[in-house]
């Protein structure tokens with residue numbers, strides 16, 4: 046039987062989600078591991094074990110392994126840099142190591158770009174020539190996809206979550222102070238839940254309720270406004286055709302999606318880009334990296350012809 050299956054590891058920094066495409070059919074369930082599994086001295090071998098174990102249990106005949114990696118990728122030199130959550134994956138030669146040991150095609154993509162590619166292939170960004178993706182999750186991830194080419198060197202490694210915004214001196218996970226991420230990501234909500242005693246998953250639901258309004262309303266209004274500032278900033282600088290917004294925070298119960306967009310538009314210059322920019326919510330959920338993997342494989346095939 047010819048090898049026609051694809052394993053996809055979406056490594057988001059906090060967790061690794063693994064799914065597959067078997068003879069063109071997408072897996073419905075995903076396995077989730079903690080990314081800290083790879084924070085070990087023999088990270089490469091551990092990654093290989095994870096892939097092999099999944100492949101055997103699901104009786105996959107691998108044509109390709111596609112990995113989303115939360116880092117800066119130097120594709121030509123097979124080097125991974127700035128993998129802040131899993132520094133053990135940094136360095137040279139991981140792709141070659143996996144290719145040699147798996148005996149199939151191995152493709153890497155920056156984790157946010159892999160999701161955005163999926164949206165471009167089959168979701169909210171379908172057919173758009175310029176799509177800026179912003180994912181508000183544990184941190185803030187961003188990627189800019191121009192003409193469906195994730196390797197365009199002009200738009201690599203856009204660290205839009207680290208645009209400085211405030212002057213309060215709050216420390217960001219990156220080591221700098223006052224990045225937008227320090228004020229408007231999942232970590233911010235974790236802190237707010239801890240200081241107020243509100244269950245984190247209820248923050249936006251309880252925001253206007255009498256018992257909670259005094260401690261939640263103002264903080265969460267600022268939180269949304271900072272997120273809008275970030276969207277307005279990248280829109281002003283990159284003037285994309287479409288902004289795709291995703292991530293766990295914006296999918297929380299009661300999250301005011303309409304307000305985020307209204308506040309963003311309020312801070313855009315008129316008439317442009319206010320009238321040209323469009324917004325869409327990431328629509329593929331967990332399956333986005335699978336579609337992203339298909340897009341990458343298509344690109345790879347078109348290059349080798």
Ligand SMILES: [Zn+2]
Nearest residue numbers: 207217219224
């Ligand atoms: Zn930062």
